[in-house]
Amino acid sequence: DGGITQSPKYLFRKEGQNVTLSCEQNLNHDAMYWYRQDPGQGLRLIYYSQIVNDFQKGDIAEGYSVSREKKESFPLTVTSAQKNPTAFYLCASTPRGGSDEQFFGPGTRLTVL
Amino acid sequence: AQSVTQPDIHITVSEGASLELRCNYSYGATPYLFWYVQSPGQGLQLLLKYFSGDTLVQGIKGFEAEFKRSQSSFNLRKPSVHWSDAAEYFCAVGSVEYGNKLVFGAGTILRVKS
Numbered sequence: 001d002g003g004i005t006q007s008p009k010y011l012f013r014k015e016g017q018n019v020t021l022s023c024e025q026n027l028n029h030d031a032m033y034w035y036r037q038d039p040g041q042g043l044r045l046i047y048y049s050q051i052v053n054d055f056q057k058g059d060i061a062e063g064y065s066v067s068r069e070k071k072e073s074f075p076l077t078v079t080s081a082q083k084n085p086t087a088f089y090l091c092a093s094t095p096r097g098g099s100d101e102q103f104f105g106p107g108t109r110l111t112v113l
Numbered sequence: 114a115q116s117v118t119q120p121d122i123h124i125t126v127s128e129g130a131s132l133e134l135r136c137n138y139s140y141g142a143t144p145y146l147f148w149y150v151q152s153p154g155q156g157l158q159l160l161l162k163y164f165s166g167d168t169l170v171q172g173i174k175g176f177e178a179e180f181k182r183s184q185s186s187f188n189l190r191k192p193s194v195h196w197s198d199a200a201e202y203f204c205a206v207g208s209v210e211y212g213n214k215l216v217f218g219a220g221t222i223l224r225v226k227s
């Protein structure tokens with residue numbers, strides 16, 4: 001079945017550590033997105049990529065980094081510079097990167113201890 | 114700046130009652146509009162979308178939404194709510210002018226009482 005997978009489902013990290021969240025899609029979509037979700041704030045865009053080897057900052061990129069070396073993969077690294085990283089992280093993709101429907105993965109809940 | 118407002122943080126309805134969730138947007142051009150639903154700890158699922166044409170859009174699970182340009186609104190409706198509809202609902206807006214990004218509202222949590 002085609003879809004988006006995110007791993008792990010739950011992630012714990014100590015303060016000061018970097019951590020990488022995985023996002024893989026087998027939908028052959030060009031564009032991929034990372035969102036952060038906090039209670040009562042909806043989804044906020046962290047980074048997005050419309051094509052391999054290219055990505056742009058979203059509204060809250062500080063303290064995060066991404067790479068897009070393969071079409072199907074868009075990992076997100078939460079660095080120690082992110083002051084409040086505890087949140088639910090969602091990955092999404094669209095076929096062509098326009099204002100199309102976005103398909104979402106199941107999410108990763110990151111907790112900083 | 115583009116923005117999306119969902120005025121109701123929580124809504125409680127009785128099973129079998131009708132439902133309307135409000136969404137207002139602020140955009141300078143013709144928007145693309147979406148409603149998504151999220152169960153706790155899960156990803157988002159698309160309910161329906163509006164790009165152009167008929168302003169009354171039918172979606173999955175018996176939901177519909179109406180685009181009203183004059184009111185900058187895209188309210189979600191369902192004539193009879195089922196207990197399984199309890200979830201959080203997000204309105205999202207995009208436009209060509211805003212590039213390849215969507216802006217999401219803060220969400221409305223729907224509770225269904227039996």
